[in-house]
Amino acid sequence: MSETPGLYSSPVLARPGAVAAPQDGPDRGTAWHYGDPLGEQRAAVTTAAVVDRSNRFVIAITGEERLTWLHTISSQHVATLADGASAENLSLDVNGRVEHHMVMTDLDGTTWIDTEADRGPDLLAFLSKMVFWSKAAPRRGSERVVVSLLGPKADSILRAVGAEVPAMPYDALPLDAANPDLGLVRRMPWPTRTDSFDVLVPADRLDEWWAKFVVAGAREAGSWAFEALRVESGRPRLGLDTDDRTIPHEVGWIGGVTEFGAVHLEKGCYRGQETVARVHNLGKPPRRLVLLHLDGSADGRPETGDDITVGGRSVGRIGTVVDHFELGPIALAQIKRAVPVETTLDAGPCAASIDPDSYVLDTAVQAGRAAVDRLRGR
Structure with missing residues (x-):
């Protein structure tokens, strides 16, 4: 994957019928649809669909203090995040405005973060400069890319390709139990009304895994389908549904991990906390x-x-x-x-x-x- 998001082009775009997402949009480099965007949406809520989201920027963080360090510089309570657990998290500016939204999973000694393609380099730069003396090492995790499996038959698709199925939202398991380095499967609470999974697969084997999901019964779907279901579910996307004045309260990101939020209201100090606390305790967004x-x-x-x-x-x-x-x-x-x-x-x-x-x-x-x-x- 290119370091410059605008230059990325997914190998899945070579699949028959793939129509590229608009070049001026956040999903450029991936498929917008495969000829039937409304039918692809229907498949995602009635059977199963696979969506290429490989343009998302992936960051890997190692080091024994990675979680306690992240806890001090972000909005979610992640200091005690268990192995195989996930969370949504934010980085705020000093005035409490949202700069970055990320989904993170800690598994087998590494915290994997994926975020918006155009925001990823800035997030990685921020994390890198905030390490100081902490035992944490953030780097570009370009060896992994994200695809999403959606729909009530998604769990059977995963089993058919040899993967275990996480039981609860934000739970994660290795993609291949015999080879933990291969990638991971994470159950998400959105965008579908039924089952949603993010799968971090090896970047150099994206074509192979995509074909496995399709052969197992998943319908190929583009970002149009994912976005339609995300909007229906009321889940905001940074840079589209937010502007440079947005604070977390305005877009439903308040809440701990068990509340499917991205801002824990009872954790220690972090940048922008004053605004979060003031609005929560004294005012309305x-x-x-x-x-x-x-x-x-x-x-x-x-x-x-x-x-x-x-x-x-x-x-x-x-x-x-x-x-x-x-x-x-x-x-x-x-x-x-x-x-x-x-x-x-x-x-x-x-x-x-x-x-x-x-x-x-x-x-x-x-x-x-x-x-x-x-x-x-x-």
């Missing part, structure tokens, strides 16, 4: 992440970064826009907290409505705010 249903009859679609307006006034920002096989055109969006759920919105050239199931009404008074009010006699 200014925006919320919602699922939008877009008017499919409109002439055109909004693009990521477009304003969402009400009566010409900006109230939010469009994130990922995608066609879903059941829901039609949908999008994730950050909107101002005060916007009511029933509000009709304008998203670029079309009208949009908020999915009420994605709109969490939080009227509780935070503990810190209640304490302040008591002191002031309110």
